[in-house]
Amino acid sequence: MPLQPIKFYQTGTFTVGNRLLDESQRTVQANMRRTNSLNSGHRACQGCGEALGARYALDAAMQATKNRLIAANATGCLEVFSTPYPETSWQIPWMHSLFGNAASVATGIAAALKVKGKQDVRVIAQGGDGGTTDIGFACLSGMFERNDDVLYICYDNEAYMNTGVQRSSATPPAARTATTPAAGAHPGNSFGTGKNVPLIAMAHRIPFVATASVANLHDLEAKVNKAMTIHGARYIHIHVPCPLGWGSHPSDTLKVARLAVESGLFPLFEAEHGEITASLRLRKKAPVEAYLKLQRRFSHLFGEKPDRDTIAMIQAIADRNIEKFGLESP
Amino acid sequence: MKKPFAITLDPGSSLANHTGSWRTERPVYVDRLPPCNHACPAGEDIQGWLYHAEGGDYRRAWEALVKHNPFPAIMGRVCYHPCEDACNRGKLDEAVGIHAVERFLGDLAIRRGWLPGKPAGPGAKRVLVVGSGPSGLSCAYHLRLMGHGVVIVDSAKAAGGMMRYGIPKYRLPRDVLDAEISRIESMGVEFRLNSRIDDIMAAMAGFDAAFLAVGAHLARRTDIPAGDASRILDAVCLLHDMEDGPPPMLGRRVVVYGGGNTALDVARTAKRLGALESLIVYRRTKEQMPAHESELNEALQEGILFKWLSTVKAMDEGGVTVEKMVLDETGFPQPTGEFEKMEADSLVLALGQESELGLLKNVPDLEIENGTVKVNSSMMTSHPGIFAGGDMVPSDRTVTSAVGHGKKAAKNIDAWLRNETYIAPEKHEIAGFDKMNTWYYSDAPRTVQPELDIARRGSTFDEVVGGLTGKNALFEARRCLSCGNCFECDNCFGVCPDNAVIKLGPGLRFAFDYDYCKGCGLCAAECPCGAIKMVPESI
Known part of the structure; x- marks a missing residue:
């Protein structure tokens, strides 16, 4: 029996760190001196995926820029739970203006830094899916189109969670929200609606677009690092489960995020100047049912009489992603 | 502001x-308690020593190992590793090759001459250990580490008990056995070999406690009518002679009667002594055979023949007569009245062993049941101060259980000598597979120990299963999931x-x-x- 080359240590590189790994191979999150850009005491719900994703992304960006970073934030959970006047959890220069203008505020900051000759200070704009795909979309598209030197990060929890779980253009089909109730002939959000902002960002042919997940920290940090090596407009779309809005158990946040990736529903890829350059292979392929079943927003699909047709339609979306993004290629 | x-x-x-x-x-x-530790009859902290091995700190790994078991090199070879059957990794890909890493550490310690921590000088208390098998040696080792004076008495020429006189060389090379025993000797344990104790009460003079571990060296017999020229031997004597006497003459065709590990040891030994045909006759089926599966597989690879559902009825000059059996509804073999004659030059009986308990004749109120000595949960017999373990007490009769008995007895003897009662620490909850999040572990196949080429194995007593190298031992150790810790x-x-x-x-x-x-x-x-x-x- 041929020996497999020693590729992974005891737990491979899937864990946050590992005592047996060289420091350089561990994540930023494994470092005792990480920035904790989003500090303790914030008011996010138990097991909040967005709070986790924001710290992951900003700690990585802080390390990549040697702590020379300013962030502009859209209205949304991330702003509300982190900064109830007069307290703040942010340990970086941080600015909030309106729901829809985070991209424009960041453009302004970048322009001001340019005028002041502070080219080493980098700018991030961030928001939830509501502030990005709906309300801030025009500002975002403008920032892309002008190729402003900003990294925009969207934390996608697939609805307006802060105001009570209303549908956004990132809400997946069949999901129950306050505005798409599980009632009638086609319960939940309609099929054939919504938009895919990473693909729209690619259509602007900006230097860098990527999707990431809180369930894959190594991949997420690598993408943030790469984005910080590039100047011009960049976009990272991070999938962050919301225990409250999705009706999943707070301790299942990463499991749910992992199943979204492994089912093919949330493909992880990156693109440069409009072309896909890499995608992450599925490690343990899972049926969409495994993902859906953990969330009460899809509970109307199950129960005594499972809605097989709808589940099959969702599976078809996952299968299409797997094919389109080459998630199973050798 | x-x-x-x-x-x-x-x-x-x-x-x-x-x-x-x-x-x-x-x-x-x-x-939490890792399943391997839970399953280990010797009470090893397997996950604990693997943890150090994972970091490449073999010295600390070995030290953690010998805290519980003085024989890693022996154990890594002869233990049937129930730890690996319990290993959570077995549910992912394949169990961690714990025995292979253990053996690697044991061999490394022998090569480098590592010694366990220096024991305290002998205190006032002295303990007599009767029998130098795995149980006696283990007890002596632990008692010595606790600072007691220990004397081991054994009637054989060399120490080791069944490890020397029962386990063939191809499974346990004698230089390994000698090296691990001599380490115990170097700790200041006194060995009195070639000396038989006939009355334990008399022998106790000058000792504060005794640990009896005389093993089970008497072959169980069955009445088989035999002609004058027929050659019938018992397995225990045969394996004993392999060590101490001239090699037994078995002839070209050897029939072994029995279905345990000893039967396999004898059949494989016969093959190495030059028998053309080595056949095992067992009265039940292959599935019911008590022998361990890995040994059965090795025997099959070496060309050992089997005759299932048969009993030996008689032997004469021409060979043995066997009767066919059938299983009844309860799975018990019943005679059919159909007989078959088979050519055989010798017949070896491997029907189990019993203990020679003559030395206990003058011990008052001793409880003996089914030929074994009854002990309580502290390993003490019904006579205060006399403890017993190994094959002579009810157990599954493996080297590993014997080592575990020795350790447990040592702890209890130590407490008893201080007029105290040993209370074992409470066991942690078991780290079952459901407690693990296995997403984070990458898949990797088990490192298979190189096996001696079958053709070579047939005629030599060289060791059959090879060891790991430093590189793949590290890899194997790192496959440990560290369950519960x-x-x-x-x-x-x-x-x-x-x-x-x-x-x-x-x-x-x-x-x-x-x-x-x-x-x-x-x-x-x-x-x-x-x-x-x-x-x-x-x-």
């Missing part, structure tokens, strides 16, 4: 907001959305900051090895 329009408060940190008050459950770090992967530190996990630094593990922990349970769910438990908050 002058504030801007409509601003009345200074900016503050959210650290003022103690979100720990939201919690209904709190995470706590636990050390933190191995500092930083997952809890990373996945907490509230930064409520404090990393204490290398080797110091982690702590929770309950001021901010909201009790979401993500750390427990994402802990790969199940070392975090959620417990309800008291109200």
Whole structure:
């Protein structure tokens, strides 16, 4: 029996760190001196995926820029739970203006830094899916189109969670929200609606677009690092489960995020100047049912009489992603 | 400070907001009992020594190992490794090759001449150990480490008991056996070989306690009518002669009667002594055979023949007569009246062993049941101060169980000598597969020990199973999932959305900051090895 080359240590590189790994191979999150850009005491719900994703992304960006970073934030959970006047959890220069203008505020900051000759200070704009795909979309598209030197990060929890779980253009089909109730002939959000902002960002042919997940920290940090090596407009779309809005158990946040990736529903890829350059292979392929079943927003699909047709339609979306993004290629 | 329009408060940190008050459950770090440790009859802390081996610190790994078991090199070869049957990794790909790493560490220690920590000088108490098999040696080793004076008495020429006189060389090379025994001798244990104890009560003079481990060296017989020229031997004597006497003459065709590991040892030994045909006759089926599966497979590979569902009825010059059996509804073999004659030059009986308990004749109120000595949970016989273990007490009669008996007896003898009672620490909850988050472990095949070429094996007593090299031993050790015990992967530190996990630094593990922990349970769910438990908050 041929020996497999020693590729992974005891737990491979899937864990946050590992005592047996060289420091350089561990994540930023494994470092005792990480920035904790989003500090303790914030008011996010138990097991909040967005709070986790924001710290992951900003700690990585802080390390990549040697702590020379300013962030502009859209209205949304991330702003509300982190900064109830007069307290703040942010340990970086941080600015909030309106729901829809985070991209424009960041453009302004970048322009001001340019005028002041502070080219080493980098700018991030961030928001939830509501502030990005709906309300801030025009500002975002403008920032892309002008190729402003900003990294925009969207934390996608697939609805307006802060105001009570209303549908956004990132809400997946069949999901129950306050505005798409599980009632009638086609319960939940309609099929054939919504938009895919990473693909729209690619259509602007900006230097860098990527999707990431809180369930894959190594991949997420690598993408943030790469984005910080590039100047011009960049976009990272991070999938962050919301225990409250999705009706999943707070301790299942990463499991749910992992199943979204492994089912093919949330493909992880990156693109440069409009072309896909890499995608992450599925490690343990899972049926969409495994993902859906953990969330009460899809509970109307199950129960005594499972809605097989709808589940099959969702599976078809996952299968299409797997094919389109080459998630199973050798 | 002058504030801007409509601003009345200074900016503050959210650290003022103690979100720990939201919690209904709190995470706590636990050390659960790994299934391998739970299954080990010798009570080894397997996960514990593998942890050091994973880091390449073989010396510390070996030291952690010999805290519980003085014979890693022997154990890595002859133990049937129930730890590997219990290994959680077996449910992922294949169990960790624990015995292979153990053997690697044992061999390395012999090569480098490592010794366990220097024991304290002998105290006033002296313990007599009767029998130098695995149980007696293990007890002597632990008692010596606790600072007691120990004398081992054995009637054989050399120490080792069944490890020397029962296990063939191709499974346990004698230089390995000698090296691990001499280490115990070098610790100051006195050996009196070639000396037989006929009356334990008389022999106890000058000793404060005794540990009896005389083993089971008497072959169980069955009445087989035999002609004058027929050659019938018993397995125990045959294996004993392999060590101490001239090699037994078995002839070209050898029939072995029995279905245990000893029967396989004899059949494989016969083949190595030049028998053309070595046949095992067993009255039940292959599935019912008590022999261990790995040994059965090795025997089959070597060309040992089997005759299932048969009993030996008689032997004469021409060979043996066997009767065919059938299983009844209860799975018990019943005679059919059909007979068959088979050519054989010799017949070896491997029908089990019994203990020679003559030395106990003058011990008052001793309880003996089915030929074994009854002991209580402290391994003490019904006579105070006389303890017993190994094959002479009810057990599964393996080397590993014997080593475990020795350790357990040593702890109890030590307490008894101080007029105390040994109380074993409470066992942790078992780290079952359901407690693990196996997503984080990558797949890797088990490193298979190179096996001696079958053709070569047939005629020599060279060791059959080879050892690991330094490189693949490290790889194999790192396949350990560290079930139930933190191995500092930083997952809890990373996945907490509230930064409520404090990393204490290398080797110091982690702590929770309950001021901010909201009790979401993500750390427990994402802990790969199940070392975090959620417990309800008291109200």
